Amino acid sequence: MNRSYTGANLPTLRSHNAALVLDLLRTAGEAGISRLELAEGTGLTPQAVSKITARLRAEGLAAEAGRRPSTGGKPRTVLRLVPDAGYAVGLHLDRDELTGVLVDLAGTTVAVRRAPLDLGADAEVVLEAATRAVAALVLPPPGPDGPTTPGPERGLTLLGVGVAAPGPLDHGRGVLHRVTGFPQWDGFALRDVLSERLGLPVVVDKDTNAAALGLALRARPGGGSFAYLHLGTGLGSGLVLGGALYRGARTGAGEFGHQTLQLDGPPCSCGGRGCVEALCLAAVAGGDLAEAARVLGTGAANLVGLLDIDRVLLGGRVVAADEEVFVRGVEAVLADRARREGSGPAVPVAAVAGDGRAVADGAAQLVLAPVFGHADIAFPGAASGAGAAEGASGADGAAGGSGGPLGGFPAVI
Amino acid sequence: MNRSYTGANLPTLRSHNAALVLDLLRTAGEAGISRLELAEGTGLTPQAVSKITARLRAEGLAAEAGRRPSTGGKPRTVLRLVPDAGYAVGLHLDRDELTGVLVDLAGTTVAVRRAPLDLGADAEVVLEAATRAVAALVLPPPGPDGPTTPGPERGLTLLGVGVAAPGPLDHGRGVLHRVTGFPQWDGFALRDVLSERLGLPVVVDKDTNAAALGLALRARPGGGSFAYLHLGTGLGSGLVLGGALYRGARTGAGEFGHQTLQLDGPPCSCGGRGCVEALCLAAVAGGDLAEAARVLGTGAANLVGLLDIDRVLLGGRVVAADEEVFVRGVEAVLADRARREGSGPAVPVAAVAGDGRAVADGAAQLVLAPVFGHADIAFPGAASGAGAAEGASGADGAAGGSGGPLGGFPAVI
DNA sequence: CCACTTAAACAACGCTGTTGCCAAAGTGCA
DNA sequence: TGCACTTTGGCAACAGCGTTGTTTAAGTGG
Known part of the structure; x- marks a missing residue:
C-alpha cells in the first residue's frame, strides 16, 4: 500500500x-x-x-x-x-455534545441539529446518536431556517458524512487513537464502522483540522496560510499551509497545546513541563485572561515565525467568551514581534464567528473539499480519503468521479 | 501577477x-x-x-x-x-566563505571550489567572486577528484546556478532582504543581476532551505518530512513537509532560532526574550554542550509535535564539532516525549555528513529539483522559480521544458 | 527442438485541450 | 432605421496524450 x-x-x-x-x-x-x-x-x-x-x-x-x-x-x-447538486453531512463529536449540519455544494449550511452526547459512553450508543443525527438532517422538510432557503427535497444527493472528533486519530485509516480521557476508543475503526452502518462514504478527522479546513474554504481562494488556534477544554490547532490543510503523516500535526513555552516550567497534564496549554489554562483558571492571551500570543508568534503564515484565527469556548481580550492580547504580541523584525505589517488576528458550528461545518467540508480539488498536502505513504461504501445514494456518480486533482491522489471518494 | x-x-x-x-x-x-x-x-x-x-x-x-x-x-x-545530460552549479554565499559545487543530473558532486569571501564587501566584489567560481567550476578538466569520475568535458549542458545565502530573502523574486549584519544587501535583486551577468538561469534561496532541499532529494523518495536544524553562528532550520520543501509565502518559514522557549527568559539579540538561539548559544558559550543539546532538543520536540515530522537532521559548524553530544542530547529529549505520549517510537535524529558542502549541494538542487518534479509547496500568490535568462547554454531545451509538475506550476525554469 | 513465459515495440483508438472558423447578440455611429 | 463593429461562445477539425490489442523479441525448461 x-x-x-x-x-x-x-x-x-x-x-x-x-x-x-x-x-x-x-x-x-x-x-x-x-x-x-x-x-x-x-x-x-x-x-x-x-x-x-x-x-x-x-x-x-x-x-x-x-x-x-x-x-x-x-x-x-x-x-x-447548483447548490443542491450535492450535500454533505458534518458531524462534530465533542466530549459532551454532538453537532450535526447539512451543507450543500455551495457551502451553505441548510440544517443544524444539536444533541447532548457522552463520548465516554459505549461505542454503540455514540454510533446510534450519529446515525440518528444523519437521518434527522437528511429526511425532514426544509429545516430550522424556514422555507426561504430552497430546502432540500426528499432524495437529495448525499455525497458522504464527515466526522470530526478530538484527537489523536488517524485520518488516513479513519481510526481513533487514545482520545484524551476516553481510552476505550483506542483503535476503533470509526470510519469503516460508520460507513458500513450508514451506507455512505465517511471521512474522519481531528476537530481542529476540520475547523481549519472549513475556514480555508471560506477564505480567499488559492494560497493563503493560517493557523486556527482552538482554546476550549484543551488547546489545539489546525494548520493550513499554502491553501491546503496540513495533517502530517500520522494526522498528528497541530499538536499546539504541548509546545514547550517555558523550559522547566510548571508541570503539564501530559507529563511535560511548561507547555502552552498548561500555562494558558492556568492563567484562565486564575482569572487572568490578559496573561492567558499573552501566553497564547507567544505561542502564536512561534507559529508565525516558523511557518511564515498569513493570519491567525482564534476559536473555542474560552475565546468565544471573551473574544476582544484574546484577539487584542494575541495581536499585541504579534505586533511586537513584527516591530522587532521590521518585516512588514503584523499578521492579522481574528476570532472565528459562530464558533459553535465551525467544527461541524468543517467536518462537512471533509467530504466536499475533494470535489473542488482541495486536497491536503500529500503524504504518499499514508492512505487517505474515504475508503468504504461507494454509491448507496451517490446518484449517477456525477460529482463522485471528479474527486482528486493531479499530484497526490487521495483514494477515491 | x-x-x-x-x-x-x-x-x-x-x-x-x-x-x-x-x-x-x-x-x-x-x-x-x-x-x-x-x-x-x-x-x-x-x-x-x-x-x-x-x-x-x-x-x-x-x-x-x-x-x-x-x-x-x-x-x-x-x-x-545519463548523469552528464545536464549540470547545475550550486553556490553557498556564507558570511566568510564561498563554496561552489558542480553537480550532475544524478546528483553527484563532480567538482568543488572554496574561496574566502567577505559578504560585507561591495556587491561588485561578491558578484565577481561568484562569477569566477562558476567559471572555474565549469571550464577546467575533470576537477579535484581525479580522472576516475567521467569528468565533464568542455561544452557541458549547464542548466543554471543555484545560490544559497543567509536569510531573510525572497526566493520568489530572488531579492535579498536585510541579511543579519549586512544591511547593505537589503533589496538587492541578486537573482536578476547574477542571471544577467552569467547568461544563465539563477535561483536564490535561504541557506537552510537549500540544505533541506538537498537532503530531501537524497532521502527516500516520495513523502517523508523532516526538519533540518542548522547550528552555526545562528540557529536556523529548513522544513521538508510531505517530501516537498516548505518556504512559506515570503520565504520566511524555518525561522527556528527565535522561537520563544522560555517565556520572559534572557534577552536575545533579536530583541525578544527566551529565544532558542539565545539559550542554545549561551550554553555553547558556557561550554555546556549537553545543556545546549537539551535546549535544541526541546525546540526540536516542539517542531516534531507541531508538524508530525518523521526525523530530525542536525548540521552546522557547532554540531559538526561535537556530533555525538548533540545527536544524543536531542534524541534523549525526543525519546522522553515519545514515551510520555506513547505514540510509537521516537523520531530518529541524525547529523548531516560532510556538512561543509551540504548547503552548496542543496543550492545546486534548487536548479535540478524541478527537472524531477520536485516543486515546493505551492503558494500561488508568490512568483516562483527562476525568471530571467533562458537558453544561453540550454542546448536543445531537452530538460528545460520538462520543468513543473501538475498542480502549482513554478514559472518556467 | 519446441512449448512456454516474460518484455517491449507497433498499430489503432478514445479522449484531452487547442486551433480555426462562424453564428449569435449586443453597442454605437451615420 | 441600418450597418459596421465588438465580443461571446459553439462547431468542426486537429495534434498529442495514455490505453488497448496484437505482434515480435529473447529468454527458460522439459
Whole structure:
C-alpha cells in the first residue's frame, strides 16, 4: 500500500480541470462567473472552459444564471454552481455534545441539529446518536431556517458524512487513537464502522483540522496560510499551509497545546513541563485572561515565525467568551514581534464567528473539499480519503468521479 | 501577477509524467530500473512508460544499461539516468566563505571550489567572486577528484546556478532582504543581476532551505518530512513537509532560532526574550554542550509535535564539532516525549555528513529539483522559480521544458 | 527442438485541450 | 432605421496524450 501512483492520465487531467472550474464557481458564489473569467482564472483556453462547463451543466453541477452588462459586444453569460447538486453531512463529536449540519455544494449550511452526547459512553450508543443525527438532517422538510432557503427535497444527493472528533486519530485509516480521557476508543475503526452502518462514504478527522479546513474554504481562494488556534477544554490547532490543510503523516500535526513555552516550567497534564496549554489554562483558571492571551500570543508568534503564515484565527469556548481580550492580547504580541523584525505589517488576528458550528461545518467540508480539488498536502505513504461504501445514494456518480486533482491522489471518494 | 494558472493541458500532463519517470530513474541510481518497475512506480501502463522512456532516450536523458536476470522469460532491460545530460552549479554565499559545487543530473558532486569571501564587501566584489567560481567550476578538466569520475568535458549542458545565502530573502523574486549584519544587501535583486551577468538561469534561496532541499532529494523518495536544524553562528532550520520543501509565502518559514522557549527568559539579540538561539548559544558559550543539546532538543520536540515530522537532521559548524553530544542530547529529549505520549517510537535524529558542502549541494538542487518534479509547496500568490535568462547554454531545451509538475506550476525554469 | 513465459515495440483508438472558423447578440455611429 | 463593429461562445477539425490489442523479441525448461 506504500505506492506513490502519481502518474497522470487523461481522466486525471479531466478531473483536475473540472475540479478547478468547480472551485472557481464555488468561490464566485451567488454572483456567478463567466466562461471567459474561468478561462482567465485557470489558464485554460476559452474553448476548453466551454467544453468543461458544458459537461458540468449536463451533470447538473452548474447552470447559466443571467448575463453581465455588455461592454460593446455580446454580453457574457454568467454561470453558477447548483447548490443542491450535492450535500454533505458534518458531524462534530465533542466530549459532551454532538453537532450535526447539512451543507450543500455551495457551502451553505441548510440544517443544524444539536444533541447532548457522552463520548465516554459505549461505542454503540455514540454510533446510534450519529446515525440518528444523519437521518434527522437528511429526511425532514426544509429545516430550522424556514422555507426561504430552497430546502432540500426528499432524495437529495448525499455525497458522504464527515466526522470530526478530538484527537489523536488517524485520518488516513479513519481510526481513533487514545482520545484524551476516553481510552476505550483506542483503535476503533470509526470510519469503516460508520460507513458500513450508514451506507455512505465517511471521512474522519481531528476537530481542529476540520475547523481549519472549513475556514480555508471560506477564505480567499488559492494560497493563503493560517493557523486556527482552538482554546476550549484543551488547546489545539489546525494548520493550513499554502491553501491546503496540513495533517502530517500520522494526522498528528497541530499538536499546539504541548509546545514547550517555558523550559522547566510548571508541570503539564501530559507529563511535560511548561507547555502552552498548561500555562494558558492556568492563567484562565486564575482569572487572568490578559496573561492567558499573552501566553497564547507567544505561542502564536512561534507559529508565525516558523511557518511564515498569513493570519491567525482564534476559536473555542474560552475565546468565544471573551473574544476582544484574546484577539487584542494575541495581536499585541504579534505586533511586537513584527516591530522587532521590521518585516512588514503584523499578521492579522481574528476570532472565528459562530464558533459553535465551525467544527461541524468543517467536518462537512471533509467530504466536499475533494470535489473542488482541495486536497491536503500529500503524504504518499499514508492512505487517505474515504475508503468504504461507494454509491448507496451517490446518484449517477456525477460529482463522485471528479474527486482528486493531479499530484497526490487521495483514494477515491 | 496574482494568478493561479493551475489549469493543466496535454503538455503539462506530458511534463508531469516525464518528470516522474526521471525522478524514479534518479533515485534508482547506478542500479538502474526496468520499464515495468517504472510502470509499477508511477501507476502508468507499461506502454506509456515505453513511450516516455523512448522520448527520454532520444533526448539523451536516459539510456539502456544491461539487463536483469531472466525470471523465465525475456529479461528486463535496465534503464539509467545519463548523469552528464545536464549540470547545475550550486553556490553557498556564507558570511566568510564561498563554496561552489558542480553537480550532475544524478546528483553527484563532480567538482568543488572554496574561496574566502567577505559578504560585507561591495556587491561588485561578491558578484565577481561568484562569477569566477562558476567559471572555474565549469571550464577546467575533470576537477579535484581525479580522472576516475567521467569528468565533464568542455561544452557541458549547464542548466543554471543555484545560490544559497543567509536569510531573510525572497526566493520568489530572488531579492535579498536585510541579511543579519549586512544591511547593505537589503533589496538587492541578486537573482536578476547574477542571471544577467552569467547568461544563465539563477535561483536564490535561504541557506537552510537549500540544505533541506538537498537532503530531501537524497532521502527516500516520495513523502517523508523532516526538519533540518542548522547550528552555526545562528540557529536556523529548513522544513521538508510531505517530501516537498516548505518556504512559506515570503520565504520566511524555518525561522527556528527565535522561537520563544522560555517565556520572559534572557534577552536575545533579536530583541525578544527566551529565544532558542539565545539559550542554545549561551550554553555553547558556557561550554555546556549537553545543556545546549537539551535546549535544541526541546525546540526540536516542539517542531516534531507541531508538524508530525518523521526525523530530525542536525548540521552546522557547532554540531559538526561535537556530533555525538548533540545527536544524543536531542534524541534523549525526543525519546522522553515519545514515551510520555506513547505514540510509537521516537523520531530518529541524525547529523548531516560532510556538512561543509551540504548547503552548496542543496543550492545546486534548487536548479535540478524541478527537472524531477520536485516543486515546493505551492503558494500561488508568490512568483516562483527562476525568471530571467533562458537558453544561453540550454542546448536543445531537452530538460528545460520538462520543468513543473501538475498542480502549482513554478514559472518556467 | 519446441512449448512456454516474460518484455517491449507497433498499430489503432478514445479522449484531452487547442486551433480555426462562424453564428449569435449586443453597442454605437451615420 | 441600418450597418459596421465588438465580443461571446459553439462547431468542426486537429495534434498529442495514455490505453488497448496484437505482434515480435529473447529468454527458460522439459
